[in-house]
Amino acid sequence: MTKRQRNARGEGGQLRQDILGAAIALIDRAGSSEAVSLRAVAKEVGIAAPSVYAHFPDRDALLLAVLQQLFDELIALRSEAEERAAAAGGGAWQQLRAGAFATVHFGLQRPGHYKMLYEGRVVSGLSDPMAAAFGRPIQLRVAGLIREILEGMPERENDDAERLALLIWAGTHGVISLQINKPTLRWPKATDLVEDLMRAVIRPANSGVSP
Amino acid sequence: MTKRQRNARGEGGQLRQDILGAAIALIDRAGSSEAVSLRAVAKEVGIAAPSVYAHFPDRDALLLAVLQQLFDELIALRSEAEERAAAAGGGAWQQLRAGAFATVHFGLQRPGHYKMLYEGRVVSGLSDPMAAAFGRPIQLRVAGLIREILEGMPERENDDAERLALLIWAGTHGVISLQINKPTLRWPKATDLVEDLMRAVIRPANSGVSP
DNA sequence: ATATAAACTTACATTCGTTAGTTTATATGT
DNA sequence: ACATATAAACTAACGAATGTAAGTTTATAT
Structure with a gap:
């Protein structure tokens, strides 16, 4: 939601967990995995949509995780x-x-x-x-x-x-x-x-x- | 698929059944009702997408039927x-x-x-x-x-x-x-x-x- | 100071539901 | 037989959303 502060050098992986958590929260709220759009996830975490690609090769990979x-x-x-x-x-x-x-x-x-x-x-x-x-x-x-x-x-x-x-x-x-x-x-x-x-x-x- | 011949004056209702059938066929093939887009249904029946609105007020009404x-x-x-x-x-x-x-x-x-x-x-x-x-x-x-x-x-x-x-x-x-x-x-x-x-x-x- | 990880902005190509306005064939009245 | 009203369909287009690609900026660790 709010601007997210940038992670330190080795800790880019922290964002990965946050993205996962956001996707899970979205599914819980909407009741379906269709609610997981990259833009919705990004907004939830406070990042830009394409930044997800730094941690998941595509949407399916995110859903699989x-x-x-x-x-x-x-x-x-x-x-x-x-x-x-x-x-x-x-x-x-x-x-x-x-x-x-x-x-x-x-x-x-x-x-x-x-x-x-x-x-x-x-x-x-x-x-x-x-x-x-x-x-x-x-x-x-x-x-x-x-x-x-x-x-x-x-x-x-x-x-x-x-x-x-x-x-x-x-x-x-x-x-x-x-x-x-x-x-x-x-x-x-x-x-x-x-x-x-x-x-x-x-x-x-x-x-x-x-x- | 192929151009559909126009229905006679009172029989516009025939198309309604065909649309329903097309939607049902699409769901059967794709395994999910998400496959029912108005364009896909229209193509299946052989009509233009907006023609569906002559028989169903919106997509939800079609799915309900x-x-x-x-x-x-x-x-x-x-x-x-x-x-x-x-x-x-x-x-x-x-x-x-x-x-x-x-x-x-x-x-x-x-x-x-x-x-x-x-x-x-x-x-x-x-x-x-x-x-x-x-x-x-x-x-x-x-x-x-x-x-x-x-x-x-x-x-x-x-x-x-x-x-x-x-x-x-x-x-x-x-x-x-x-x-x-x-x-x-x-x-x-x-x-x-x-x-x-x-x-x-x-x-x-x-x-x-x-x- | 500089290399690089971390994240950004911009944009493309699709797809979607739906609205607006237009064309065409058919049934009916004369 | 022909004009006409109307049902039945069409074409064009808008606005929104989506996954993703390409290239760019920024902060941090060395």
Whole structure:
């Protein structure tokens, strides 16, 4: 907004972070990555539009960096939530639930960011495999936790954990996505819906709460 | 594309349908409603861009009409599928499943259209309540079928059908949306996933197939 | 003092929604 | 059969926004 003071000799890289932050702020405010025009980003940071090119080769590169950072943030939020659940004595089930709830909160509080991560054909030049790879760690973590849960359930020991992880992912995403995109419907608490779906899919025996 | 022959006196309205169809075709090809520029639509139909204004007051009105038509198509597809299931002797459960499968096919075969219906903040000036109202009939129908199913299950007779409908909607949408937006992942058959989720949520006793 | 990193100004070529005014074909009245 | 009113479409153009290229200025570290 205001004129930005010039960075020192070696610290031109500081601006890179500010540009990234501005792009992320714009997406959050507008609810969509289309709001990221180089001119809008530049104005937000307080620089001239072409100065962005000193730090990103083109607009797609900027959006790709945003995507990466947002995935990192979501992964960090999930990990923290899981660790809190574990620290409180929670087992695999409680950790899985905590991670899912963290995603729900992320999605509902920052719908523009969530849509970019999971509803995005955002970066035109970006091969989808790359975008999919960003989210892969979450998928693996969920499948691992589910495997752990299944091991405590003799009658389902050889269920396919990967498949159950997919079902839970789909259910969680469905709740978040619908609530974001149809906000005027009367929605029950999203976390309750997600927990219902997770219980229905997994049926954890020792879930700590009700059977 | 080629020069279009002029419509007769009273039949200017024919062009309206062609414009609608062109917009729908563009969305299908590009996978997003951003592809609907008045110039692109006009070229597709074979007219000049401003001629669109004879039939739609502005771009948003065109997109709104597209939205309406696509919802109508989806509703029709669902109804046909349900009727086929009923004609084959299927009960409420089989009809519910057939409707869900029809939506899955619609979504995977026409991802751009599906995204417009369920992931769209498409029409900037369109109040969301209106867009939500377009999809309302499906929601009501699903809840009705679920109520019917629950009535055949004494032990769950007073479960909340509206809530179960929401869970199934979310699950179905989640499967479709994720498969659309992360197409490079290895996806099991989408209908199988949806059926798993529906069974997990409803646990129909007499589902006709396995318990 | 000077080399250079950091950022600027200017501008080009597209694309877009939309407005204004104009042309052309068709149906109708005589 | 012919003139005419009008529906149906056209051409031209404006103003705004966009990604990006080219060349220039300015502050800082050596």
